[in-house]
Amino acid sequence: MNISRPGSSKVRTNEQFSTNGKNKLNRTKITVVVRKRPLTDNEIARNDIDVVEAVGDENTIYVHELKTKVDCTKYIDKHSYTFDRVYNEQVNNRELYEDIIRPLTENIFTPGFKCSCFAYGQTGSGKTYTMMGSENTACSSGLQGRTEHELGIFELAVNNIFELLEQSEHENKEVYVSFFEIYCDKLYDLLNNQKLVSAMENSKREVVVKDLTERLIKTREDLLSVISKGLEYRRTAQNSMNDMSSRSHAILQIEIRSRIISTMKETSLQSPLSPKFITYGKMVFIDLAGSERGADTVHSTRQTQQDGAGINRSLLALKECIRALHDQQSSHVPFRQSELTKVLKDVFVGNAHSVMIANIGPCYSCSEQTLNTLRYAHRVKELRKKSIHRSDTFHSDKYVSKHPFSRKTTAPASVFKKDGSSGNESPRSCTEEEFEDSNLDTEFKDDFEVCPAASGYENTPEHSANISITEDNPSAMAPSPQIEQVFGRSSIFNIPGIGIVNTDTIPEADLNKLKKYLGEYFVKKQEELASNHATHLGVLCECLKEESLILKDLLKKNYCRESSREYIQELKGLVRRKTESLESLQKELTEIEELVSVMDIIGIR
Structure with missing residues (x-):
């Protein structure tokens, strides 16, 4: 199904690219793949078992989690997740590149083409091994089945680019590379002695x-030199999971440019002919720092613990951006919340193609982090189904929101037909174009009709003031008294993902579809609530550890004025973090309570 996004050009988001796999990959705006690494020698030595099963033919990951009931009975909980591609421990970097990255690389010479590839996962799960190769990781020699040097995706992509440059049609094009890291929410140039740089938006709102x-870069050797020099400055540290855990997010940018000579009309008599450049395509590779539990850094230095907290905060900011894009509940996507999300803004908006490689460990001891990584990756996969072309400020007042916390609970005026004799508006079925303009979900636009309403009610100042949704009254799912007063019944709901629906007027078959949809949506919201609850507990644990450290430091310095000021500021920040986390959890809890109330009214058990 080809989906055209409102406000954007007609782009085929599901265009198929030829790959070397058994089936053609159904290419979308964001492609999510999962890679399982082998067991390390250390994991085998401590008898850590493999609990992850990667079935490439089904593109499904199975995680066998050992749990204990209240009565101390042990059982195995089997989790399954399906992605665009799933790679087991037998797949090497070259096979992964040929299957998923090469189709993007071959389009880098297309004007305006942008693509990105980023690796996400727990520390020690193989992200740096995937992106930079075996020579740039400490644990590569300990991986079962990995005995010789293996190129990373960085090098494989540039090798592919140089092969394409040898073609006569690309002889005037050049390759430019930049390499920087994000450490403690600051940007450092890895090719200029870790010089501090800054990310800004230009007049085109590009970062x-x-x-x-x-x-x-003129040769492949130049690339190896750039990567080697950059990695010398990249920050690493030891923790319980990895001897060389990356403490920063590393970002490698590759641009294809063509050198042209200015014409005489463009130059003055005093200045010679000057070269200009035209930028064609751009590829961005991101090696994200590993997500960490507090237990992984409990025996580390305080700086390492603070680094881990900073890494988790930036990854949480990335998750919040993905959630805002996915749920469409807010008119603002918080790209400026961290430097990482600011830099990755182009990955999620505009005409960009992205590949997310979720790296997971196979052993039982890291099954919790493996499940967290898979849930995170699954959310990114779901993002592409309902994402639309938007900037970080999206004005949706013109449309009816397809999610529960909409600005207005009335249908858009464009879907109603005026009756000139009576001055009222009678309901009618809206066309496909009107459904796109009202921003309704394309998967359900053929199944449901927008409920009857009166535009005069919407345009009346006193009524519009009553029915508009405010922060004090965020619920738009349950039938409000104003709706009951106008329509005389409480059967009108703003269904997330569909729009406003009158359950009294839709056919029985469509009502059954609606109930099934809400049941699946409820399960999804339950998973999100549980994930947020776990994240909240993690924040509380981190804050508790930091609070104990700053309190101990205050007692050592005998309550001196300077240390007291530092203590107050740090404690203030920790309290703010806990409050924000609690508010986020409360918001999720309120949403699912409202959803349950609507399901009870409709009759879903």
Whole structure:
């Protein structure tokens, strides 16, 4: 199904690219794949068992989680997740590249083409091994079945680019590379002695990194030199999961440019002919720092613990951006919440193609983090189904929101037909174009009709003031007294993902579809609530550890004025973090309570 997004050009988001796999990959705006690494020598030595099963033919991951009931009876809970591609421990970097990355690389010479590839997962799950190769990781020699040097996706992509440059049609094009890291929410140029740089937006609202060093790459050896120099400056540290755990997010940017000569009309007599550049395509590779539990850094230095907290905060900010794009509940996507999300803004908006590689560990001891990674990746996969072309400020007052917390609970005026004799508006079925304009979900636009309403009610100041949704009254799912007063019944709901529906007027078959949809949506919201609850507990644990450290430091310094000021500021920040986390959890809890009330009214058990 080809989906055209409102406000954007007609783009085929499901265009198929030829791959070397058994089936053609159904290419969408965001492609999510999962890669399982082998057991390490250390994991085998401590008899850690493999609990992850990667079935490539089904593109499904199975996690066998050992649990204990209240009566101390042990049982195995089997989790399954399906993604665009699933790779087991037998697949090497080259096979992964040929299957999923090469189709993007071959389009880098297309003007305006942008693509990105980022690796996400627990520390020690194989992200750096995937992106940079075996020579740039400490644990590669300990992986079962990995005996020789293996190129990373960085090098494989550039090798592919140089092969394409040898073609006559690309002889005037050049390759430029930049390499920087994000450490403690600050940007450092890895090709210029870790010089501090900054990310800013230009007049086109594109994020650019000011004063970032760019290197012209003429040979493959130049690339190896760039990566080697950059990795010398990248920050790493030891923890219980990895001897060389990355403490920063590393970002490698590759741009294809064509050198042209200015014409005489464009130059003055005093200045010689000057070269100009046309940028064609751009590829961005992101090696994210690993998500960590507090237990992984409990025996580390305080700086390492603070680094881990900073990494988790930036990854949480990335998750919040994904959630805002997915749920469409807010008119603002918080890309400026961290430097990581600011830099990755182009990955999620505009005409960009992205590949997310979720790296997971196979052993029982890291099954909790493996499940968290799979849930995170699954949310990104779901994002592409309902994402639309939007900037970080999206004005939706013109449309009826397809989610529970909409700005207005009335249907858009464009879906009603005026009756000139009476001055009222009578309901009618809206067309496909009107459904796109009202931003309704394309999967359900053929199954449901927008409920009857009166535009005069919407345009009346006193009525519009009553029915508009405010922060004090956020619920738009349960039937409000104003709706009952106008329509004389409480059967009108703003269904998330569909729009406003009158359950009294839709056919029985459509009502059954609606009940099934709400049942699946409820399960999804339950999973989100549980995930947020776990995240909240993690924040509380981190804050508790930091609170104990700053309190101990205060007692050591005998309550001196300077240490007291630092203590107050740090405690204030920790309290704010806990409050924000609690508010986020409360918001999720309120949403699912409202959903349950609507399901009870409709009759879903």
